[in-house]
Amino acid sequence: MIRWWRLIAAIAMTVACVSGCGAAVDTGAVKTEGASLNLQPRENLKDGGSLTTAITEVSPQWNTFHADATLYTLALWRWYNPVLAYFSPEGEYSPNPDFLTDVRTETVDQKTVVTYTLNPRAYFNDGTPIDYRAFVETWRTSRGVDDRYIASSTDGYNQIASITRGVDDRQAVVRFDGVYAWPDGLFNVVLHPKATAPDVYNKGYVRQPHPEWGAGPYTIGSYDADNGTVVFERNPKWWGRPGKLDRRVFRQMESQAALNAFQNGEIDATGVAAKDARARVLTMNGIDIRTAASPQQALLVLNLDAPILSDRTVRQAVFTAIDRETLARIRFTGLNYTEELPGSLSLYPFQPGYEDNLAAVVSYDPAKAAELLEGAGWRAGDDGVRSKDGKRLSLVLPNVGDDTTSLNLSRALQAILGKVGIDLVVQQRPSADFSAVIVNKEFDLFMMGFSSSDPFGMAYFCQVWCSDSQFNPAGAGSPELDARIEAMSRIGDPMAQIAAGNRIERDAFAQFSNLPLFNGPAMVAVKEDLANYGAGQFYVGPIEDIGWEK
Template sequence: MSRWWLVVVFTATIALVAGCGVDLAGGGSSSSTQPQMNFQPRDKLRDGGSLTTAIVEVSPQWNTFHADGTAYTLALWRWYNPSLAFFAPDGTYSFNRDYLTDVRTELINGNTQVTYTINPKAVYNDGTPIDWRAFENTWRINRGTDANYVISASDGYDRIASVTPGRDARQAIVRFNGVWAWPNGLFNILVHPKVDTPDLFNKAYLQAPHNEWGAGPYVVKSYDRNAGVVVFERNPKWWGQPGKLDRRVFRQMEDQAAINAFSNGEIDAIGVGSKDNRARVLTMSNVDIRTSATPQQSLLVVNLDTPVLRDIRVREALLRGIDRATLARIRFTGLNYSEPLPGSLSLYAFQPGYEDNVSASITYDQAKARALLDQAGWTPGDDGIRRRGGAALEVSLPILGDSPAITNIVRALQAMLAQIGVKVDIVVRPSSDFSKVIINKEFDLFMMGFASSDPYGMAYFCQVWCKGSQLNKAGAGSRELDAEIARVATIADPAEQIKAGNIVERKAFAQYSDLPLFNGPQMVAVKHGLANYGAGLFYIGPVENIGWEK
């Protein structure tokens, strides 16, 4: 993969644990960093059955490498495309032997070199061999040298000097320029060699899954664009062990519809990271609640394209006016859970090298916030809302879906900012508008999330903070900051790179563009007997082993 972060809806309940352990629930009853997945060997699972879960949206863009792809895109992608890498819950890498027979990383003449030996059985559904050309095409598109390819990120791929065949076409040799500290974060998924023009890359996957360019234990049986329903079935061309499930179904649903469907037995698993939904499932029989820490961030993004928010004093005032501790208490009410306020968008508190890089520049201080707004020329009116030149200091904040938990958080934030003289207009939109809101930047302030696709957070520092990055939704950044980020990326030792990255991240937060709010644990309610699924930290495993116990 080329990215750690994937954009997700700011949500409290609907989980996304598509066999890869990425849950977007954001709530739980324990701060445990141990996975709860009900790990079972294949011989303990029955053949057949179906698994149906809710999904926030079926993204219009099915190409997970594209900048418009989200965590939901990746969740669907993994069910019918090659997944070359597995990760244990603690983030330990291993390769998928259905696709690779060996991965060898070496340092040759001061340059990192990775040799991938490809399983001779590996073939795309259209008959194209999975060989070095897939690796070469993935690198060529994602290295960032052709702006016509609208990619999510080039991190790591832009450090590669060449991708060439090895002893034969079934071996790919990847040579880097210098040392790259995070090689296991690359080529975990691939772009089909036939997707070889910007037009195909950018447009072919719009509302179209393209089974023929996929490979793996499942294929898309049907995709109902209007209903937001995707159904997978076993792939007759798969050379590995067959999927245990007959059917895997994703249904786009709002929060309340999803919890009702779970209560009625219409779906089999759901995130229950809110007080009301957790209490509701606790009364149900034959239901397990699986909880662990989560590799996910919830944050507030400030849109620097909004004229009044271009003034750094106004942005600083906004962020200093927000009491994150109170928002976290609201978020975790009824969950018997607490956590330190998050201090990084690069690492989690449970990862080595984590530091609090937020508090150096952003602390809750409404007196300071009011003084900053005074300096910027915004004076309070009779209604308490500040004005300058006759215009009110007013910003919009869209929320997606109908989660009461999220509504409570946003109302609290609205009240906090009113105390410093800022009017926040809350706009309620359906969850299915997520990609539209993000892509078109239809917000002044926006609560959203980032979910991780692997544990190498510092490798993808540029995604969030580099100027012009597709995941820099605030639009912050500078040439000077970009240069510092690039310098950090050249540090060969992972631990030293993390130390240097922490220093630079403190400068990035001083732009007052992004504010981490909370992480929370994964908390997933599942029907009893569902195996190899749930709250898995960094876990990514074989989707063919998800199923029901005998």
């Protein structure tokens, strides 16, 4: 599943709910092979204490399955709702035995069948058994058949033919309508059956987290919607190993406020994947900077509904004029980090099957960009800005939030496009405007990003490229491309599907709607004795084991 986030959040405040280690010293080029984990067994941890961190946004929508949910919704959801699966840093799936005692995947009559056997001790906090009904209701609301449900993702769920009771209520048998390539990406979190009436699903979680419908080592102790503060405490109804922490606190903060709070000892960890932030924490004692490859994409989106950008040739010229190397250099200044420019919005360079699908479509060539604009009738005026039929080639780029690196990127892009006669107006907007910018399409160009919550990127190809997807703010796509994506999603062999997806993505990039910019590292500064927390790539592990070393 992918989740949009603001670009400034990617730059300064990425904090994965896992662990890592390092040292607050500058030791040369940053390495991101795998995760940097400070995994500690429970016997090495104290009982008690609290962990407080910043979060970019406490979304009003607490239902992680809803289309308005974000990366931050999921981060909070996992602290008080059933998490049925764990993932290694590399993305290897394993069931959480507190909820699932067995998961068996088979191919029967050319159809994938997955049998989930649930722990008989597993109950929601209100006393409802966690059984096959939770699987049925999660599928029913996520499959995309009933448009009363505003679902974030239907991928995979729309290929399930049936879910039935197994040997008893504590077994769910999931039958697909063919061979499905990515079954480990489904049912890693589930909905309470009481949350699945349309009005409740869409509106019932707005500013209402419903801890009674959750389950796990922690539950919500308090929630201040106005100030963006959430406190989790141990769940007295939990049947598994108790959480090591007494309290887990999230505080909504802008990036600079979070950095100040970390330096003042008010919070225990903060993202530092930006020059100024990293430089400030390097002078601190008693901390680690924990670093890993980041399963996140930063990209530039063009609004195809904007009159000037409705012309494909103009869009091609814009992308051809952009020096991504310079933007990446600005982004990673002061981090001692470099990476190859990304060429896919489906997979990351460290994943099997990744290909640079952008290279064959567009490359930096300002002379060609100028030629394209000339051919489209845009002529340079006395001030260097092009115009056509009395209209200037002027485009608006909103810059959301107060992050310095984000503003530097916006200004650099302004200068880059100015060299070929494009007037880019950088419009400063507050962080709270992010959703309005996207939903209302209040942009010509916009830098933003998304995060992958599991390693099955090709499963979510449609979210980025299908014409009717809410994750496609550019408005790109076509019925023909939609049909090809649907056919690709039906390929049962994972590597064969990835190969087909790579071919389609090259054609999708030729719409000149989305331009990958960089991925970047996850860098998290933490107090050095914090265990099982930090930068972990795809890692999802037991939250009850996060805590402080003895």
